[in-house]
Amino acid sequence: MKHIVISTGPEVSGKTISQHLGLVRGNTIRARHLGKDIQALFRNIMGGEINEYTKLMAESREQAIDRMLDEAKLLEADAIINVRFTTSMIAQGAAELLAYGTAVKLD
Secondary structure, eight states: OOOOEEEESSSOOOOOEEEEEEEEEEEEEEEOOOOHHHHHHHHHHHHHHOOOHHHHHHHHHHHHHHHHHHHHHHHTTSEEEEEEEEEHHHTTTEEEEEEEEEEEOOO
């Protein structure tokens, strides 16, 4: 399976971009879990990291990246440049995490 380079910058170090293939994106929408909300509430009162939400966001980022990579593979891209993440509230207790960038071919 071909490895696709992911870069948050406008280029891939040591490589020349030969073609821009277009926008690729991946997203996921996650809802909070009531049980985790209760655990998070206690942590919020006591202070410290809310591990339940940290784990939820990490899983969401990975899923969004995987979906973005799937789109890049369909375009036969070698890399994705200018990768960004954005989060938006969809409904009470549900948020979307979007990963996007530009698929490119490298020389």
